Amino acid sequence: xxxxxxxxxxxxxxxPRGTEEALAMLKTAxxxxxxxxxxTPHVVPGLHDNPKEKVVRxxxxxxxxxxxxxxxxxxxxxxxxxxxxxxxxKSGALCTINGSKYVLAELPPFFDSEKIYGLMYSxxxxxxxxxxxxxERNPMALEDxxxxxxxxxxxxxxxxxxxxxxxxxxxxxxxxxxxxxxRRLAHVMASDAHDNGQxxxxxxxxxxxxxxxxxxxxxRAMVHAVPEKxxxxxxxxxxxxxxxxxxxxxxxxxxxxx
Numbered sequence: 515x516x517x518x519x520x521x522x523x524x525x526x527x528x529x530p531r532g533t534e535e536a537l538a539m540l541k542t543a544x545x546x547x548x549x550x551x552x553x554t555p556h557v558v559p560g561l562h563d564n565p566k567e568k569v570v571r572x573x574x575x576x577x578x579x580x581x582x583x584x585x586x587x588x589x590x591x592x593x594x595x596x597x598x599x600x601x602x603x604k605s606g607a608l609c610t611i612n613g614s615k616y617v618l619a620e621l622p623p624f625f626d627s628e629k630i631y632g633l634m635y636s637x638x639x640x641x642x643x644x645x646x647x648x649x650e651r652n653p654m655a656l657e658d659x660x661x662x663x664x665x666x667x668x669x670x671x672x673x674x675x676x677x678x679x680x681x682x683x684x685x686x687x688x689x690x691x692x693x694x695x696x697r698r699l700a701h702v703m704a705s706d707a708h709d710n711g712q713x714x715x716x717x718x719x720x721x722x723x724x725x726x727x728x729x730x731x732x733x734r735a736m737v738h739a740v741p742e743k744x745x746x747x748x749x750x751x752x753x754x755x756x757x758x759x760x761x762x763x764x765x766x767x768x769x770x771x772x
Contacts, residue, residue: 516741517543517551518611519592519618519647519673519704520715523572526564527556529708533579539707540576543715544585550745551715552590552611554618559598564591566609588612588745592647594620595633604640611645614747618673619644621652627661634668645671645744648706650678650691659690662699666755673702674736676720677713695727698753702744703736 520543521529524536543551553573556562566589573589580587591609593599602608603617610617617637621630637644649655649662649672666672677683678691694700703724707715717737724733743750 515548515717515737516745517548517705517715517717518702518741519554520551520707521555523553523555523576526572527562536576537580539710539715540580540583540585542710544583546716546718548585548717550586552588554590554592557591557599557608558594559596565607569609590618592618592620595630600633600636603642612745614744615641616643616645616744618647620647623653625654634665634670638669645673645702647673648675650674650687650694651683656686656690659693663755666699671701671752672699673704674700675706676703676717679720679723692727698755701752702740
């Protein structure tokens with residue numbers, strides 16, 4: 515498995531404070547069967563300024579300290595979508611995922627839809643593919659899931675948090691996460707880990723839960739085949755998103771991706 519969203523670099527955002535805690539998190543991830551994990555510290559203008567140079571350096575330092583742990587570390591960032599971060603991506607000052615064309619992009623808690631669509635259009639014009647981080651936990655998406663359909667229609671991928679399927683963020687978030695499976699809007703599953711307690715870097719339990727809804731093949735694709743393609747900067751071809759009927763329908767072992 516590969517985890518494309520985890521806050522493990524120490525002392526850089528709201529993840530672990532020190533190296534010892536970060537290494538403990540990597541051991542937890544490896545024990546869960548995760549063989550590669552993206553370091554995705556927050557990039558929020560005025561709050562977390564984490565330029566590419568800093569993220570790459572800290573990732574290499576943590577790699578050196580984790581030499582005995584069987585897990586690969588990749589530089590990346592969780593970039594809050596804004597005019598400032600768009601410029602940072604355009605100039606190369608901010609991290610994409612492992613230097614690829616894919617960027618983990620966080621929606622503001624409350625946003626102007628047309629503004630966000632414009633930023634996403636600009637990213638695509640630059641050749642950058644946004645992967646929307648934990649949209650099922652965004653207050654506006656919880657109010658109206660149609661905005662996610664529009665983003666997917668523009669070429670964005672969606673990353674759902676593993677814990678959302680396990681009820682860690684409440685029933686409403688879990689319902690939206692399952693609804694995203696129904697709509698074929700859930701493309702990648704990641705831990706969004708921040709610590710080794712309440713939000714650990716684990717995926718296997720959530721994979722088993724998602725398998726109940728979409729079958730094992732599709733669930734495994736969200737943590738293996740799809741993130742592996744992203745890390746290798748290969749093309750991901752998601753299924754066409756669908757507008758659901760009133761009642762949920764569940765499907766088994768759909769060929770999610772080419």
